[in-house]
Structure formats: structure tokens, C-alpha cells
Amino acid sequence: MTTSPAAPGSALDRFFGIRAAGSSVSTELRAGLTTFLTMSYVLFVNPQILSTAIQVPNAFVQLLMTTALAAAFGSLAMGLVAKYPFAQAPGMGLNAFFAFTVVGGLGVPWQTALGAVFISGVLFVLLSVLGARQAIVRAIPNVLKFSITAGIGAFLAFIGLRNAGIVVANEATLVGLGPLTAAPSVVALVGLVVTAALLARRVKGAILWGILVATLLAIVLRLPVYPGANGALAPFSGFTGRFLGIFDVPVWPGALVGQLDIAGALGLGLLSVVFTFFFVDFFDATGTLTGLAQKSGYLTPEGDMPRARRVFTMDGLAAMFGAFMGTSTTTAYVESASGIEDGGRTGLTAVVVGVLFLLAMFLWPLASAIPAAATAPALILVGALMLEGLRHVNWDDVTESIPAFLTIIAMPLTFSIANGVSWGVISLCGIKLLSGRGREVSPILYVVAALLLARYIWLSE
Template sequence: MPLLESLFRLKAHGTTVRTEVLAGFTTFLTMAYVVLVNPLILSNTGMDLNAVFVATCLAAALGTAIMGLVANYPIALAPGMGLNAYFTFTVVKGMHVPWQAAMGAVFISGLVFLAVSLFKVREAIVNAIPRSLKFAISAGVGMFLAIIALKNAGVIAADPATYLTLGNMHNPTTLLAILGFFLIVALEYRRIHGSIIIGILVVTALSIVLGLSKFQGIVAPVPSMAPTLMKMDLHGALNVGLLGVVFVFFFVDLFDTTGTLIGVSHRAGLLDRDGKLPRLKRALLADSIAITAGAMMGTSSTTAYIESAAGTAVGGRTGLTAVVVAVLFLACLWLSPLAMTVPAYATAPALCYVAVLMARGLAEIEWNDLTESAPAVMTALAMPFTYSIADGIAFGFISYAMIKILAGRFADLKPAVLIIAALWVVKLAMF
């Protein structure tokens, strides 16, 4: 198709329309849970659940479409899981801030994002990340995916003594998830295209047949967005007490998105020879616009999703993958029962497989140089164990700067690295 070729340069990226569509479906299936989970979390603030459902679908579709059409990256965006929990349980319920004022803080953070993206501040931050940390971020994102997947599958569970322990291996849903992982790996080894989506659909079908989940139907009416549309309180958000909240929204989302962009792009082979992302400014503008638009519609900060790696794992290399995901998010407005049919433990095997692929980043770290390898390992390990991509990057920057200084390797440190490390220290100490 000439139009798709001119828009996405499919041949130059070694891909086809069929592969990109398959990748889009795969990414969507691994992150479709967001249209259900995000409204449930935000409804704890008193926001209308159905209105947030619509806002979630629209914000995800808008941000992902911009990422695909403008930046030509196979990366999907949606309201962030960690940020919606911070919005709900820390800001609204913990600080007793009305959700309208908290939404205003999200909107302002989006405007700040947009400004620093236009003036290339974010681009400079991303390009300042040391090469070893970029590889570590890729591996760390994979480990983060793995711990999410293992938790969703029930393979691991919380334990008061050891924090984590083996889950209930007699649970049939856990066994189905493990079977799905084995199936995906075996199909991929046999070079069968669509192995990830086949694994998800097989586990979902078995789950329905065994009575472990229900087929929820296909079509439902689109709910009204009126209860949350344009309800943000900008005056309340400009209160001095909420400036710290704006800072946290900005800082955490900056490094969540940055980490995801680097991790997914590295795995897809989209970084250039210097380890930099081409068209980075366009990619950063996509989530900036999505944050502000999402706040106007009624959802917390939108960010790039690490589940995008599932699509690149099956061959997604261009923005066509993202456009397919955007269309499917729009379809969710009418097909919400269908999206509810795929259980979390059916997508867990796909995320575990992607984690295996992304762990390759560790092999490219300079292991003979401790001042490079030690911060890299701290970065990769901190992501799953703090349950945060942003905190993992914080550990990486701080340890990289301190180790280089104490080792006398001042020449290795760019001014931007020192500034970012100092800002992370301030964030961790004060917020």
C-alpha cells in the first residue's frame, strides 16, 4: 500500500503491513487491562467510573495515534498505573485534595512537559543517559515486566517474612499461565509467527472452556464523559501545597516514559549507532499532548507503556503498530465486554517472554569497568524491587555519579548527569 509505505517507511524498517497489524493486536492485548483497572483505581477518589473509562480509552487512543503518525514508533501510551495510584491514594485520599484540583495538577504537569519538550530539555536529558545505563534500563524494564507478569499469574505472592514467595501452584489459573509461557517459547523457537498472540488466545480460550473466566459479550453503549470532562481545578492546583505534587507527576512520568522509550526501542533495534533515539522530540511531544488532553477528559497522567515490547517482539517496528493499537482503544468504547474477556493471567506469559528478550541488554554492559557495571546492575535490579521504572533510573543516576566521583573518573561525567542525579536526590529526600 503506497500510502502506508510513505507514512511509515515499512520496507526501510524490514517489516510488512501484516506484521505491524499483528504487533498492534499483540500490544493491545497485553495492555487492554488498563481500560478496566484505571477507572477502578480513579473511582476511589469519587470520580465517575464510566466517565473515566471513556477518558482512559480516548487518552490512550490519542497519545498512541500521535506516537505512531508523528514519531513513527511502535510504542503505545495510556494512563500510567503507578501514577494513577499516586493520584488516588497519596494526593486525593492521603493529602485530602479534591480530585478536581489533583487533575489540575496533572494538567499543569502536562503543560510543563510540553514546554520542555519543545525546547529540547527532555531530549537533552534522554541523550545524557550513559550508554551502560541505557542497556541497564532495557534489562530493568524487562525485569519489571517479569515481576508484574509473575504477580498477575499468581506464580509469586506477598509474604510478611520474605516479602515475596512462591504462589499457589495448585491454582488452575497459575498453571494455565505457566503453560502459556511454555507454549509461546516453543512456538517462537519453531519460528511460528504470532506466537505471543497465539499464547494469549489459547490461555483465554482454555480459561473460558474450564469455567475459570466468562465470555463477557461483545458490544455495550458508550458511557457519557460529562462527569469528568473539563472538571480540573487549575486555581486549586496552583496552591503552594500542590507544587510538590506537580513536580512528582512531572519527574516520575518523565523517567517512566524515558525508560520505556529506551527499553522498547533498544529491543526493537531502533536506536542509532550512538545509542540515541531518532525523532526523539516527536516521541516526547506525543505523551506531553496526551497528558494535557487526558487531564481535560478526566484521567491521570498518560505515559508510554512497557507492554509495547510485546508488539516489537513479534516484529512491530513502525508507527503503524501504534496506529492499530489506537484504533483498538477507540473500539473499546463499544467493545468493553470483549476487552474484559481476556484475563490478566492470559497476558502474563507474553510479558514473561518479553522479559526474557529484554534481559539481553545486560550482555552489552561493560563488565570489565566497575564504574559502569555497578550502576547498571543497580538500575536493573531497582526497577522490579521498587516496582518503579522511575526509581530504578534514580538509583542508576545517583550511583553512576557518586561512583565516578569517588573513583576519580570526573572526565566521564557530563554536566547533565550530575544535574539529574542531584534532582533525583532532592526528589527522594523531599517528596
């Protein structure tokens, strides 16, 4: 399909280089809409996860606003400054680490956890500006990059299954199968099948459509899957109809903005949390952005990305802005590949995404209709898609397959992304060294492994 190029010499063409990229304004606009549709589920899923840790009045709506603002800022920064078609938003997996491991597991106040996210963003910006990214990236073998992403995917899927009531606690076996005929399980399973079918058919915005189908099922059948079910809303324990006023003035997230505690996050006991936020975001963003650059045709034969410092600096600034606004780490979204597949090649695509996130803030009444059971399929399927990189792991090489396995399995079983990352790094260095292949590992990674091992020893005392 041919598209008309941007008008020669137009302001948009000069600023974004649309014609030079072989694209057109109409293509960029369509690509931006496509990207937004594929990642807009974050507006519902991110608040659902973070609201378990951040306790403020009207938490879900305020977190939805913060999510939209963080996604808008990150996408606009990437489009206007770095001029790439890469959208940003609060990252899946990183929000789970924030809510369930740092706040829920370690008992860190959410304000302090936001401070840790902010500091990790500052470190990210400094390394990006100094150009130290290349040295650190080269130190991490691909097997760990793929494994960390896959482990986060397994963790997300586990959380989704738990939110749906499909996986439940069991005193004898730790976990077990929940009642599949219960309302939350039915909603989630229907949403899972529908969403997977839409993904298979390559329907734009498949995850969002799946959430909407599951939500409509819950509303039409008046299923008890909403807060207060079988209690405060009795005798009708289903949807209350609050979404019928679809449009409303955006709510300012005043209880979240500027609440981060940077001083508390600088405490010695939280340095490992700051490091994990930084480590996971750094390599997740690096892998995502490198893959997107390759897909959009910008990666050089040597593997370098033009304007790399700008790209990674904008990612770090987005994390800092998101933390100030009250959300977990904002980062590049792999769903940007859908817009690139649709022809997006310049920053105009990301700008369109940012503008659409701002407009979405006027639709916040819809949020009251989205139960946790309807967003569970999104977590499960996003988690499944994150396992794609495992096909690149050399499973015949024990020095790589065992660290990969430990990285992946540790995250859901210990309910901690930090443990998965740590086990992977430590085991890789140890196995390579003791098998006589220590030179295959960068000295930088040995230093990282030693620090992680020291942290475990220190914490066990």
C-alpha cells in the first residue's frame, strides 16, 4: 500500500524527517493510534496493581490519571526529543515489583519506594549522558536479558491467575487450583480466550478489546466481581452503573504528586531496592529499545542506535517524572512494535500516542466498570508474550540454561523480581567460573555478582 509523503518543506516533515524515513503524515497518525490501542490497557492494569500498595482516597482513579500523565510525558519526550516512534508508559513487571515485593513484601512505604524509582531514573540519565551504557550492556550476556524478561512475564502471569481466583493459596501445597465456576474465574477465562483469539487474528488493540468483552460479561450477568460484592452492594453485588457518564473532567492526583521520599530511599537498607529498579529497567529498556530500533530499520550493522544517548536519557527522564507523579517506573513499551508494523517510523507516531493518553484522561468514569477479573487476562497474556525471547537461549549449554531457569523460576515462586535477577547473575558467574569458562563473563558482572551475594549474606544475619 502506497502512501502520500508529507508535503516537501512542511514543518512536520522538517522536524521529524518524515519523508526521509519513507513515511507520511497519515501513516504516522495511524501508527500512533495503533500503538495507543495496543498499550492502552495500561490505563486499567497499572492502577489495578499499584492500588494494592498505594492507599490513598479514590486510589484507582488517581492512579489512572497518574498513569496517563506519565505515559503522555514519556511518549512526548521520546517523540519530540529523541524523534523515535517508541511510546512509553509505566512498565508491566516493574509495577508488580513495586507493589508486591518492595511495598507488600519488604514493608517499604510507597512514598519511599517512589523515591527509589526516582533515584534509579537519575542514575539511568547519568549513565546515558556519560555513554557508560555500552560498557554495562556488553557485560550482561543475552541469556540473562532474555531470562529476566521471561521471568517477569511468568511473574505477571502468576499475578493475573491469582487476581482471577484461578490460583489460590493452599495450606498443604502452598498453591492450588481455585473454583473455576466462580464468577471471577469465569470472567477471566472468557476474557483470556477472547483476547488470545484476537491476538491470533492480529486485531489492533486486542488486549483492550479483551478487557472490554470481559467487563461487559460481568456487567450484563451482574456478576459479583466488584469491590463490596456480597456485602456493601447487596442485594445487587454486581456493577453499580457508574460508568454511564462516560466523559468527565480529569481528576488531579493530588494525593500522589510530589509524595516521593528521596531521603528515605537513600538509606543503606534500600540501596538494593534502588539497584534492582535500576538494573531491571536499564536492561529491559535497552533490550526493548534495541529491538524496536532494529524493527524500524534504524539499527546499524554494528548494532548501534543513532541518537542512543537521547533515547536512553528520555527513558530515564520518564522514570523520574513518573515517580514524581506517583507511579512506578515508566519505560519503553514493546507494544510500540505494532505501530512500527503499521508504518510508523518517526517521532510523530510517539507524539500521537502521548496526545491520546492525555485525551484518555477525560474518560476516567469508564474505570469504575473494569473489575480485577477483567484485567487478569491482560496480565496473563502479556506475561506469556514476554517469554518469547527464551527461544534464543542455548538450552544445551548448562552454564547458560541453569542460570536462565533459576532467573525465571525464582520470580514467581519467591514473588520477587529482585530474587530472580540476583539468582541469575550469581549462578551464571559461579557456574562459568567453576566450569573453567570464567573468561566468558565480563569482570563487571563478577563485581555485580559479588555485591548481590554480599547483600544476601548481610540480610541473613
